[in-house]
Amino acid sequence: MRAKRGEKPTEHEVLDREKRKTMDREITDQSIDFIKRKADGGKPFFVFLSYTQTHEPVDPHPDHHGKTGYGSFADVLAQTDDYVGEVLQALDDHKLKNNTIVVFTSDNGREGIPRSFGFTGPWRAGMFSPYEGSLRVPFLIRWPGKVPAGRVSNEMMHAVDLLPTIAAIIGSELPDDRVYDGADQAAFLTGESSQSARESVVIYLGNVLCGVKWRNWKLLLREMDEDTYAIKEMAYPSVCNLIVDPKEEVPQLNYLNDTWVDFPLYQVLEDHEASIEEDSGAPGP
Numbered sequence: 001m002r003a004k005r006g007e008k009p010t011e012h013e014v015l016d017r018e019k020r021k022t023m024d025r026e027i028t029d030q031s032i033d034f035i036k037r038k039a040d041g042g043k044p045f046f047v048f049l050s051y052t053q054t055h056e057p058v059d060p061h062p063d064h065h066g067k068t069g070y071g072s073f074a075d076v077l078a079q080t081d082d083y084v085g086e087v088l089q090a091l092d093d094h095k096l097k098n099n100t101i102v103v104f105t106s107d108n109g110r111e112g113i114p115r116s117f118g119f120t121g122p123w124r125a126g127m128f129s130p131y132e133g134s135l136r137v138p139f140l141i142r143w144p145g146k147v148p149a150g151r152v153s154n155e156m157m158h159a160v161d162l163l164p165t166i167a168a169i170i171g172s173e174l175p176d177d178r179v180y181d182g183a184d185q186a187a188f189l190t191g192e193s194s195q196s197a198r199e200s201v202v203i204y205l206g207n208v209l210c211g212v213k214w215r216n217w218k219l220l221l222r223e224m225d226e227d228t229y230a231i232k233e234m235a236y237p238s239v240c241n242l243i244v245d246p247k248e249e250v251p252q253l254n255y256l257n258d259t260w261v262d263f264p265l266y267q268v269l270e271d272h273e274a275s276i277e278e279d280s281g282a283p284g285p
Contacts, residue, residue: 098145100143103139131224148190178282
């Protein structure tokens with residue numbers, strides 16, 4: 001279906017395998033066209049560009065099929081790189097580079113099924129799991145003159161931080177009739193602070209609370225069966241130091257020497273559960 005505000009929706013193309021091959025090309029072109037139309041308007045604009053690839057089934061555009069010689073997944077990676085480059089070039093062409101914040105990130109690590117592609121480095125597992133291969137994703141931000149170029153950090157940040165961070169940067173006040181899970185990371189991203197505004201994150205699989213990360217420590221109350229992807233209750237919590245055991249292979253390796261971490265880990269869980277009880281729910285329309 002397709003429609004603009006105030007229009008009656010009309011039937012459009014069917015999203016099938018053939019359409020998937022060209023969709024990312026089309027939404028890239030539409031985004032670039034939007035940038036061109038807004039460039040001379042003198043007003044701020046927002047573009048949310050969400051590619052359909054590299055999710056399975058992996059279907060590169062015909063122009064990129066076979067381009068790398070290393071299979072469809074590599075072709076799609078090259079394709080995405082080209083498309084993002086075109087968007088950045090459009091900002092450059094319209095003298096918007098220095099006044100535009102660009103964020104490149106992902107919603108999860110590689111897909112979790114055995115036949116899926118992608119690589120999570122030393123991190124365990126992938127999507128559908130509470131492990132680092134699911135939780136750690138690329139995050140790149142460009143804002144020339146404001147975000148230091150080439151800076152790399154292992155500090156913790158969450159996608160939900162983007163809303164309060166962007167709002168703070170542009171001087172927008174968020175409604176006060178709801179609870180925000182995000183933290184304002186403006187000072188961290190611009191280099192005013194070397195530390196993230198958060199040091200913890202809760203871990204969910206669907207609507208099931210599985211654990212928490214605090215600094216370099218992780219506590220899991222539930223885990224994933226890596227054969228069936230079912231959520232499993234654990235006989236006792238698993239505590240892992242991700243510095244000495246990044247692959248999460250020996251959860252209790254350093255725990256007996258550092259049982260004090262129970263206090264901050266469980267405090268994060270208690271604070272999170274308390275915030276849910278205090279939340280009145282989504283505000284009405």
